[in-house]
Amino acid sequence: MEFILASASPRRKDLLEQIGIKAQILPSEFQEASSGEDVYQLLETNTLGKLNDVEGKVLNTDKVIIAADTVVVLDGRILGKPADLHEAVSMLESLSGREHSVLTGLAISYAGKRNYQFLETKVKFKTLTKDEIYSYVNTGEGLDKAGGYAVQGLGAVFVEKIKGCYNNVVGLPLNLLYSMLNCWQIKTPKLK
Incomplete structure (x- = not known):
C-alpha cells in the first residue's frame, strides 16, 4: 500500500512513521x-481543499492520500500561525491561564472513495509570566505553529492539562486516522 501525505509538516511525517507508514510527501x-x-466549516474547507489539490496531481487512485489541517480556537476565534513576534506574544498572552481547543480536520481518499472527519482536543495553559512568554517567543519555535506554540517542543512546559488526543495537538490524530483507514480495511504496516 502506498501513502501520500498532502503536507510538508515534519511532525505529521514523523507521526505517520511512528505507526509504520512511510508516505511520499x-x-x-x-x-x-x-x-x-464558521470554525468547523473553515476546517473542513481547508482540509478538503488540500485533499482536492493533491488528488489532482496524483494519477494512481490506488494510493492513499492523507490531508490534514489544524487550528487553535480560543473564544470562537481562530489563532493561526503568528505573522510576527508581536502577534506570537499576543497569542500566548491570550492563552495564558486558559483552556483552548485544538481541532484537526482529517481527509483521506483511496480508490475513488473519500472520508472526512475532525477531532477536538482541549488544552489548558498555566498562567504565563511576561518573561516566560518573551523567552519562548525568542526561541522561534512557535512562529510556524497554529496558536504560536509547539506542544511537542519547549511549549510543553506551558501545558497544565490535555483533555483528548495529544497527537491531535501535534497535528495528526493517529487514533482517528487508524479508525478511518480500518473502515476501508487498510492496515498500517506495523499493525497488520
Missing part, C-alpha cells in the same frame, strides 16, 4: 482560508 498548494466562516 506531496505538499498541497491550496491557499487556506483563515477567517470568514
Whole structure:
C-alpha cells in the first residue's frame, strides 16, 4: 500500500512513521482560508481543499492520500500561525491561564472513495509570566505553529492539562486516522 501525505509538516511525517507508514510527501498548494466562516466549516474547507489539490496531481487512485489541517480556537476565534513576534506574544498572552481547543480536520481518499472527519482536543495553559512568554517567543519555535506554540517542543512546559488526543495537538490524530483507514480495511504496516 502506498501513502501520500498532502503536507510538508515534519511532525505529521514523523507521526505517520511512528505507526509504520512511510508516505511520499506531496505538499498541497491550496491557499487556506483563515477567517470568514464558521470554525468547523473553515476546517473542513481547508482540509478538503488540500485533499482536492493533491488528488489532482496524483494519477494512481490506488494510493492513499492523507490531508490534514489544524487550528487553535480560543473564544470562537481562530489563532493561526503568528505573522510576527508581536502577534506570537499576543497569542500566548491570550492563552495564558486558559483552556483552548485544538481541532484537526482529517481527509483521506483511496480508490475513488473519500472520508472526512475532525477531532477536538482541549488544552489548558498555566498562567504565563511576561518573561516566560518573551523567552519562548525568542526561541522561534512557535512562529510556524497554529496558536504560536509547539506542544511537542519547549511549549510543553506551558501545558497544565490535555483533555483528548495529544497527537491531535501535534497535528495528526493517529487514533482517528487508524479508525478511518480500518473502515476501508487498510492496515498500517506495523499493525497488520
